[in-house]
Amino acid sequence: NAGVTQTPKFRVLKTGQSMTLLCAQDMNHEYMYWYRQDPGMGLRLIHYSVGEGTTAKGEVPDGYNVSRLKKQNFLLGLESAAPSQTSVYFCASSWLSGGAYNEQFFGPGTRLTVL
Amino acid sequence: QKEVEQDPGPLSVPEGAIVSLNCTYSNSAFQYFMWYRQYSRKGPELLMYTYSSGNKEDGRFTAQVDKSSKYISLFIRDSQPSDSATYLCAMSKETSGSRLTFGEGTQLTVNP
Numbered sequence: 001n002a003g004v005t006q007t008p009k010f011r012v013l014k015t016g017q018s019m020t021l022l023c024a025q026d027m028n029h030e031y032m033y034w035y036r037q038d039p040g041m042g043l044r045l046i047h048y049s050v051g052e053g054t055t056a057k058g059e060v061p062d063g064y065n066v067s068r069l070k071k072q073n074f075l076l077g078l079e080s081a082a083p084s085q086t087s088v089y090f091c092a093s094s095w096l097s098g099g100a101y102n103e104q105f106f107g108p109g110t111r112l113t114v115l
Numbered sequence: 116q117k118e119v120e121q122d123p124g125p126l127s128v129p130e131g132a133i134v135s136l137n138c139t140y141s142n143s144a145f146q147y148f149m150w151y152r153q154y155s156r157k158g159p160e161l162l163m164y165t166y167s168s169g170n171k172e173d174g175r176f177t178a179q180v181d182k183s184s185k186y187i188s189l190f191i192r193d194s195q196p197s198d199s200a201t202y203l204c205a206m207s208k209e210t211s212g213s214r215l216t217f218g219e220g221t222q223l224t225v226n227p
Contacts, residue, residue, distance in 0.1 A: 043217040104215065109158055
């Protein structure tokens with residue numbers, strides 16, 4: 001099992017450009033998440049999905065869009081990149097809750113720089 | 116004000132030391148408490164989790180939750196150089212535990 005994979009690993013964009021980050025998981029998890037990690041701020045939830053075809057806003061959703069067309073994939077889009085979106089982006093996935101805590105499994109991250 | 120506060124360090128200790136890492140929080144609705152470990156340029160991985168107040172032990176690691184004080188701790192006994200990483204506390208308000216609120220992480224270095 002590859003677990004959670006993210007594509008690409010690194011990317012440099014110019015202000016105003018668009019891009020899509022791809023997250024894939026092979027654990028048949030229902031829940032998927034996108035976080036960003038910035039110095040002094042920790043990990044902050046951007047958007048998440050509780051199942052195929054569903055998405056919901058997290059703590060910092062502005063400037064991002066997401067789609068979950070297939071259960072195993074969760075895409076994060078930046079329509080018009082801004083320097084404030086320079087960050088490390090992590091995707092995570094977890095089982096559908098059964099009332100107990102379900103561990104989130106993280107991908108290796110995508111380092112994005114917006115010039 | 117952040118819901119979860121964590122001293123970012125850095126913290127440097129000699130091999131074999133006992134390490135204490137802490138987080139405070141402001142929202143009494145948090146009921147699941149986790150510690151994630153993140154090695155440099157890697158994704159976080161779950162180290163321990165605790166539901167509500169109490170202690171939990173796993174090998175050299177002990178997690179403590181004091182809901183009355185809104186304070187959680189992670190203790191590492193007999194610390195090893197391989198423990199050098201950033202430790203993130205995380206909390207959830209929901210029964211499902213799906214949406215996590217993270218502290219900013221404490222960078223730990225264990226020197227041989």
